[in-house]
Amino acid sequence: MLDRRSFLGSVAGAALLARTGRTTPAARPAALPARAVQGDDEAYWRTLRREFLIPADEAFFNTGTLGSPPRAVVQAVGDSVTQIAATIAHWDYKAGHPDYITGYEPEVGLRTKLAALIGATVDEVALTQNATAGMNYVANGLPLEPGHEVILTDQEHPGGRMGWELKSKRYGIYVKQVTVPIPPQNPQQLIDLYVNASTPQTRVWAIPHLTSALAVRFPVAAMCQVARQMGIFTTIDGAQCSGHLPLDMKALGCDAYFSSPHKWLLAPAGCGFLYVNGQQLPALWATLASATWDNYRAGAFRLMQIGTGNLSLLKGYEAAIDFHNAIGPARVEARIMALADRLRAGLQEIPQATIHSPTHPELTSGTVVWSLAGYTGEQLMDGLWTRARIRCRSMGDPWGVRQCCHIYTLADDVDRTLQTAREMARTTR
Template identity: 45%
Template sequence: MPSRRNFLAALAAPSILDAVQPGRVHAAGFGPIPGASPRIAEPAPQSVPSWPEDSDPAYWDLIRDQFYFPRTEAFFNTGTIGAVPRFVLERVIDDMRLTESTVARWDYTERTDNSISGYSPQLPLREKLGKLVNADASELALIQNATMGMNMLASGIDLKAGDEIITTDREHPGGVCGWQMRAKRDGAVWKHIVMPQPANDPEEIVRLFEAQMTPRTRLLAFPHIVSPTVVVMPVKRLVELAHTHNCLAIVDGAHGVGQVDVNLHEIGCDAYFSSPHKWLLAPPGNGMLYIRADRQDQFWTTLCSSEWDDHKSGMYRFMQYGTGNQSLLMGLDAALDFHFRIGPDRVRKRIRFLADRLRSGLKQIPGASINSPVNPEMCGAMTVYSVRGVHGADLEETMWERRRLRPRSMGDPLGVRHSCHIYNSEAEVDAALEIVSDLAKQHA
């Protein structure tokens, strides 16, 4: 019986996306990626361009071709959700089509590829993800998003009345509400530090956490990168602080993976969760939960199915969510291949370069304020800024109306949050700066 993998060759029909974008020359995206999973390596039936040479001066321009949204629009809101490359989306769609085409052939034995997620350990994919974040496959669970990871941790740990949890005052609900629920349900005490605004001194943040700690403190839960003010936190120092006081350190890494270097064994945290649909450009519906090998037994499984009590297979017990879409995992796999093909360092350098260009430009504009860190140690690929006299929502709207640029309003007084990713260009950043400059003059 042919495996689902071999069956791909028979599916030569053009993809739905080719059909809706008739003008595209290479709608199927680039050719094979060396080392990618075998199904990706099979070239699409029509000829596709090869990957640009690393030294090609048009490299990023060619990478831009990998995205569906028109070149006349600039997407600066990866902080909410990343744009999925063609290579990745085609893989998901092809895989869903393949699943439907071969559904009758699936005999539930090991001879055929699995058609659903939620019941299998997905070890090769966890290993691939582990290479990016420096963790063992057994320390990673594939879940749906950061919110799910935070809830699994918050609901899974034993807490008594009076036990303290310390967070910041700038948490996303998907990083904090599970802890608030434990405070209400069990009488645990949820405390938070007030983040400096803007934050530019990592040691100050460490001191603020330390000042809140008491003998009842059980854990520090903080973001790797703060959602509304985009502070890259001194995670390693905070983990050391927690451990010095015999507390757990739990990191909300929703924005970490794909934006900054995430080396989990080096950070040393006890748990970390992320949303690869943001900076890793994976399709939504993918999440990552890490618990350090020697801490896993401190957490109950709270979403339980057959393997819920298997403590010998690492994080597999946290992946028991019932029937899920296997093709979305294929999308995560393809997103990792895409990321590795460009190179994690190269991605980080590029997005940081664009964000630095934006910050340098903003510093030259009287009337513009950067409301996120400027200390390079605490900066990533996002910037929050405002123009005196202009509400964040108006700034966002003006950017769209004038030049089709899409940052995201954070309201007053923060302004807009502007995320730079590999699909952005110097010209797009400069267009944003021109608008800021013009508005600042108008409101001077």
């Protein structure tokens, strides 16, 4: 277990690395088997909380929209912006001089770290702006013919769906939507939805790893295994998952996976990735074309042909991975799940509260969607903020609010939520 000094040492190291541009192997993840919020653990997380810029009296629970990067990440971006602005005249364009932009180089250092984090090879990982870009690269790039079917759910975020809709209108593929039960009772129910909807024309299963609005966690590994046996391509919308759940592409067995590390991985806004299994990569057409669009020896760099991009953002992206690794993905997940379990258990004790996200242990995550009788989603969101400085996001009615527990959440913040919910429940009577 890391104490404050060694943790801060590693974070300071990450910031230094971001400044110098040098990279070292990521810190080894520290496993945390138990899901309980332990006493000594709380002290560790309290210390860690000081690494975030969110004021101490505010509790932020909307990581599902955008995370709050830690100090080391903010500093890495700021330092890089300053350094580039100040020394731009030194950039002589000669071979060997570091570029001041991104978009034309394969960014092997960052992609190597990212690949290690998600259990992929560097050639299989493309840096993108976000999950939406990844979804579009897959939908646009896969060679499908009129009549071919793509199966997805009725709970897709537009950033997981619309590339398929576009392809349907333009090229005549058929997008088939399955209805997710609210809440689903077990993982098999979700597998059956896709299996039962499939026909000989089905070519793609587009699966949300964790849905945006109601936080349903899909049994991705089991579904990819079934799809593989049926000869169906799997593409996973993991926008909500990097930095939230430990990821291993080979264990998941998917063909493509895209995410937005500016959410749970706490990278700066505008940091995404797309993974494509090396066996499938040659079949995928590029969507944006610049110098290297058709160099098939370049791996997923072929899918990074964006023109001039923001190098400083990538410095923050790398610092976010270093920060995450310094804690350890398994420990992050255990903490997030322990807090969300605490929240779920507390809400179940409040008769006026209803949990709309799943409660089956294999379908849960760090996100809890819940409502309070007598309050609209917006009223509940506003009540939590004005009474207790707790920032959740309204999901509309009847779903109430979405509350994402993360490493900047303290057990006290969860308890304050429950206390405020009890007070609000009493007020409406």
